[in-house]
Amino acid sequence: MKIEGAIKNYTGKDLAKTFKQLQPSPERTSALITQDFNRLMSDGYVIIENLITPSQCAQIKDECMPLMSHTGRNNFEGEKTQRIYNVLGKTRCIDRLADHPRILGLMDLLFRPNYLLSQSQVINILPGESQQAFHFDDSFYQIPRPRPALGAASIWAIDAFTEENGATVVVPKSHEWDGQQVPTTEKTIKAIMPAGSVIFFLGTTWHSGGANQSNAPRLAVTHQYCEAFMRQQENYLLELDKDIVRALSPELRSLVGYSIYPPFMGMVNGKHPLRLLDE
Numbered sequence: 001m002k003i004e005g006a007i008k009n010y011t012g013k014d015l016a017k018t019f020k021q022l023q024p025s026p027e028r029t030s031a032l033i034t035q036d037f038n039r040l041m042s043d044g045y046v047i048i049e050n051l052i053t054p055s056q057c058a059q060i061k062d063e064c065m066p067l068m069s070h071t072g073r074n075n076f077e078g079e080k081t082q083r084i085y086n087v088l089g090k091t092r093c094i095d096r097l098a099d100h101p102r103i104l105g106l107m108d109l110l111f112r113p114n115y116l117l118s119q120s121q122v123i124n125i126l127p128g129e130s131q132q133a134f135h136f137d138d139s140f141y142q143i144p145r146p147r148p149a150l151g152a153a154s155i156w157a158i159d160a161f162t163e164e165n166g167a168t169v170v171v172p173k174s175h176e177w178d179g180q181q182v183p184t185t186e187k188t189i190k191a192i193m194p195a196g197s198v199i200f201f202l203g204t205t206w207h208s209g210g211a212n213q214s215n216a217p218r219l220a221v222t223h224q225y226c227e228a229f230m231r232q233q234e235n236y237l238l239e240l241d242k243d244i245v246r247a248l249s250p251e252l253r254s255l256v257g258y259s260i261y262p263p264f265m266g267m268v269n270g271k272h273p274l275r276l277l278d279e
């Protein structure tokens with residue numbers, strides 16, 4: 001059958017027969033999520049405080065600090081900033097932040113019927129780091145603005161984000177900007193929040209890592225997501241071998257790429273990619 005015809009005639013029934021879609025947990029549909037979503041769409045970001053406990057933050061810090069090495073290769077990565085890449089290939093300690101129901105609930109509202117993880121990083125901004133250049137995360141999808149976001153990002157405060165230590169700097173409502181507008185300092189806010197909190201923003205929202213003028217590092221975890229029909233920044237299918245993928249939650253497996261965008265984007269040999277894990 002020609003692809004064009006297959007799409008036109010697609011009912012979803014053929015896939016449903018052979019593969020069950022993941023059913024979102026009730027925690028992903030609460031009134032709180034609707035409230036967060038309304039704020040996200042109005043301001044371009046939402047801060048949710050105290051979503052994980054101090055002991056979860058301590059555990060993430062203990063596991064991540066030994067994985068940290070050199071500082072950034074340029075101003076954007078930050079010459080006084082350490083980053084861990086391929087985090088899912090190295091530790092399981094930030095998995096529950098990637099598939100946290102309050103975040104996936106927002107993603108369910110933003111990008112139905114499916115979405116992917118685009119990249120994950122641990123970011124440690126050291127004392128003396130200057131402010132990163134302003135940017136928006138889905139800018140590499142070179143489609144003119146204004147436009148709907150094609151991605152979204154969480155930045156989790158593992159250390160409290162303060163006025164001085166490099167709290168993420170965000171430009172409220174900049175998700176609505178056209179391609180001509182650029183940030184100026186007066187229009188920004190700092191995402192000051194207790195450890196265990198998260199800022200979630202659209203891929204079109206202008207932001208930057210803050211300057212760290214304190215005498216202690218600022219540790220954060222970021223997960224970026226994208227529409228399931230866009231290319232992920234991180235190539236999880238090459239980074240993660242099948243045993244690692246088997247160790248992930250069903251939600252994370254789907255997020256890294258063991259899922260499809262209907263009717264068949266992401267297929268392997270004409271079948272759902274999860275079938276590979278049975279082999």
Ligand SMILES: O=C(O)CCC(=O)C(=O)O
Nearest residue numbers: 123167168208209210220
């Ligand atoms: O660390 C932060 O607060 C933001 C970092 C960021 O936006 C980036 O590295 O692209």
